[in-house]
Amino acid sequence: MTYRKVKRIVSLIFSIFSLVFMTPICLIACIFIVLESSGNPIYMQERVGINGQKFIMYKLRSMYIDAEKDGHQWAIKNDHRITKVGKFIRRTRIDEFPQIINIIKGEMSFIGPRPERPEFVNEFLKYIPDFNDRLAIPPGITGWAQVNGGYDLTPNEKLKYDKYYIEHESFQLDSLILLKTIKVIFTGHGSR
Incomplete structure (x- = not known):
């Protein structure tokens, strides 16, 4: 069996078991989201x-x-659009x-390049012609770019990390990314 097939099976099994742990946390977070800012607590967005x-x-x-309301915008540090609850769930990655x-x-997969919005992909392609190279594998919740800078990386830097992951993907690299992701969750490093 190839690495990607095994990775898919492991991701699927882990996802199903994760629902047991993550569903109560999501429900509690949804209550706090609605209490602070009315509207649907689940956000759905088109990605590539x-x-x-x-x-x-x-x-x-x-x-x-x-x-x-004024069009798509890249999230920035101390973004005024983020709610108080939003700051917490972003820092702890509960929003994911x-x-x-x-x-x-x-x-998606647990590990891979973060999926971008079509608007941003089109924008980045104007000055980074090979930005679509990161679409060679399924996108992930976490990835090499996220644990090495996350939101603070430029699109060009993100592409370099994503290409490195695609060229070197392995269970060893995935294990390292998972360990670094746990550290990011507990330190809040790289959140906006």
């Missing part, structure tokens, strides 16, 4: 996945409902938990 296929990615909403559904559906 493997081979450029678009899919709807799920997250817990960390911003106010009208956060993008609903992406377990994307993994079960086969749209």
Whole structure:
């Protein structure tokens, strides 16, 4: 069996078991999200996945409902659009938990390049012609770029980390990324 097939099976099994642990946390977070800012606590957004296929990615909403009334924007440090609850769930990465559904559906993996929004992909391609190279494998909830800078990386830096992962993907590298992800969750490093 190839590495990617085994990785898919492991991701699927781990996702199903993770639902038991993550569902109560998500429900509690949803209550706090709605108490602070009314509206749907689950945020659905179009992203670009493997081979450029678009899919709807799920997250817990960390911003106010009208956060993008003036058009799409890249999140910045101390972003005024992020709620108080949003700051916490972003720092602890709880906002990413609903992406377990994307993994079960086969749209994502636990580890891989973070999926970007189509608007940003089109923008980045204007000055980074090989930005789509990161679409060679399924996107992930976490990845080499996320544990080596996360939100603070430029698109060019992110691409370099993603290409490194694609060229060197292995169970050893995945294990290292998982360990670093746990550290990121507990330290809040790289969150916005």
